[in-house]
Amino acid sequence: MSGKRTVTRSQEYSESIINTVREPLIILDQDLRVVTVSRSFYEVFKVKPEETVGQLIYDLGNKQWDIPKLRELLETILPQKATFDNYEVEHDFTTIGKRIMLLNARQIQRGLGKERIILLAIEDITERKEIEAGLEKTRKELVVIKKSADEASEFAESVINTVREPLISLDQDLRVVTVSRSFYEVFKVKPEETVGQLIYDLGNKQWNIPKLRELLETILPQKTTFDNYEVEHDFTAIGRRIMLLNARQIQRGLGKERIILLAIEDITERRKIENGLEKAHEELKDLAIELERVAQAKSKFLANMSHELRTPLNSINGFSEVLYDETFGPLNEKQKKYVNNVLTSGKYLLLLINQILDMAKVEAGKMKLALSTLPMKIILSEISLLVADMVSKKKLQMVLEIADDLPNIEADELNVKEIIYNLLSNAVKFTPEGGKIGMRARSTNEEIEVVVWDNGIGIASENMEKIFEGFFRVDTPYSRVTEGTGLGLPLSKKLVELHGGKLSVESEGLNKGTSVRFTLPMISKRVV
């Protein structure tokens, strides 16, 4: 009785051992069926007690344990040796993946009978193996590193000397170890007063910068790396600079020795450019606002000027016209001639005002086109009739060649009439008595082309550019041309261009005549 109790107690004892050990442990009977399993076995191999005890070991966890090497151990090796240590088995479990296990087995005679039990301890050494493999790799790499350490440091130094950016390496006491060539150039310090010095003492303590101290002494020890730390400092040798600091703290070799790599980018110029750009941008905005204001003021000024000039002109032209017409009684010859002079000058002044205003409007982009469909054949003959008086007075011959199929065009009627009148009256003015003037008109593709020509005084080549400047008038030996404003041609050109056409002047030279060619699109290209 007491013997059985002892046996039971020792069995309990061994079971509690089994449940305490961290290593998965499994006890099999002689038929390789599971008798007891340690708690850790369930945990490690993700199997449940109810599907484990009493099962054939190979059937455990959906036959995951049917491993050839385990079979070999349990069926072949163990019956012969009764004990087995460190039998390594690698197996791919469906639930927990590929594992490497170290199996230790003991075969024990149970009681006095022939009954045997098998104790199987399973150590999962997958992680340990990985660590070992990693260690081995590291060891090999270390050999390589050691070999190339000298090479590497040489390489590093050549890198330091190659980069354009000033670079400085410091030891853990913040003393200068290496300095790039560019550092000497940029910061105007000499090698002999640099290497071995405390960084803060460099160049007469120029580098004793609070923000740099903060970076090296406070921030870097915590972070080991630092990017784009902006420092502004007034150096005695090179003046105020803005620098961008990049730092790396590197463990040197295997020891605790640290070095600090400090790259210094001088962004003073870049910052200046950035600030300049921003300022320029602001100025441009202000300028645009100012321009808009000026344009408004200008257009208001023009409206006022137009009004203020027309008011007295109304009296000048009106009263002189009434006098000239002798509405309130007859004038003698001299009075009539004088009052006509006043009227002519007043009308000239009015023409000038109108042309200047039109010019200003076009240049300010304020000229609005009143588009309509214009019967060009009719308009051309109408305007030619307007100059017919002047033509016959000067005994000129006027030749009109207007194509029968000249189409209608879409344009501003007043503008078109003004253009044609200006060109025809120029032809009359600049052609001596008895000369010839003419107008040709035809359609080409989607435009009409009008040429107003004369065989008059022509234009000297040196004046070809000036005729578009405004107020330019050619001196002519044939007549004192005073009736023109010098604005007719430049204004006509602007009006043609406003319609999307082109105007050009040709003359082979003085006394060789002039021809002015202009085009107008049939359908206006401008949406006004």
Added chain:
Amino acid sequence: MRKKALVVDDNGNNLMLEKDLLEVAGFEVFEAENSSSGIAIARKEKPDIIIMDVRLPDMRGTEAARILRQDKETSDIPIVFVTASVMSEGREEINAIANTGFIGKPINTRTFAKEISLFIK
């Protein structure tokens, strides 16, 4: 019976010119040099036509026209604006008022009275 015309213009010379041209054409002409006296004369005389400047010292001619339009006595009198403000920007304020016309300065003295007559129904 002679047609009555009221001319409102703050420039004495222009006022005289327009008055003389209209009188020659057979109008009985009344004159005013500002909007408020123009309105007063219009109410009193009920002219057949009003010739009105736009830039006047007390209020704009167009403002005076609006007041005349609101008064039953004067609401139907045609108003011709004769102004040196010929740039198109100011044209809308004239077009906004019914039964009005526009003649730019300087005027054509040979056709002025005829142009004015065309606005009388």
